[in-house]
Amino acid sequence: MSLEAGILQPLHMEQLYSAPAVDTVDQQPVPSSEPPDPKTCSPREYLEYYIFPVLLPGLAELLHQAKKEKCFEEKRTKFIASDFLTEWLYNKNPKRKDESFTEFFSIPFVQDWLKDHPRPPIPLSLLLSEEEASMIIQSFWRGYRVRCNSEIQELRQWQKKLREERNINKVVKAFWRKQEVK
Numbered sequence: 001m002s003l004e005a006g007i008l009q010p011l012h013m014e015q016l017y018s019a020p021a022v023d024t025v026d027q028q029p030v031p032s033s034e035p036p037d038p039k040t041c042s043p044r045e046y047l048e049y050y051i052f053p054v055l056l057p058g059l060a061e062l063l064h065q066a067k068k069e070k071c072f073e074e075k076r077t078k079f080i081a082s083d084f085l086t087e088w089l090y091n092k093n094p095k096r097k098d099e100s101f102t103e104f105f106s107i108p109f110v111q112d113w114l115k116d117h118p119r120p121p122i123p124l125s126l127l128l129s130e131e132e133a134s135m136i137i138q139s140f141w142r143g144y145r146v147r148c149n150s151e152i153q154e155l156r157q158w159q160k161k162l163r164e165e166r167n168i169n170k171v172v173k174a175f176w177r178k179q180e181v182k
């Protein structure tokens with residue numbers, strides 16, 4: 001169902017559940033030809049005509065994206081469902097139908113919110129793929145094993161002693177001062 005068609009047609013609870021739900025809210029039949037006035041209609045009518053036709057396709061798309069991001073297979077992921085749904089609803093807004101796609105962090109009200117409430121950075125463990133993480137771990141391990149070698153230890157001790165004796169930081173600063181003068 002398209003977004004525009006969904007707004008014009010009521011969403012009945014029978015479409016959502018196989019068994020009809022028992023409803024204690026007013027049971028007045030709603031004419032399907034024209035939507036009710038949003039300021040005077042009942043909460044149920046407002047939900048059926050104005051909220052659900054827009055929100056339910058967004059939630060369905062959210063579930064598809066969560067499946068692509070493997071959220072149902074892994075304990076932790078970088079996928080943030082509320083961010084995805086915010087971006088989707090903002091871009092599918094009928095008032096913006098002629099405008100181009102906008103990334104989540106480019107949405108004006110999101111930028112305003114993040115100025116006052118900055119987010120912590122996403123942990124590196126969530127940003128790296130398994131292959132990238134394994135390469136980093138393996139390179140660290142190889143470096144550690146090489147540094148444990150007695151010849152390498154001797155070289156490192158000699159370099160440390162040389163740095164302390166010559167005060168290499170002052171030598172480097174003096175060198176660059178001379179270069180700047182030239």
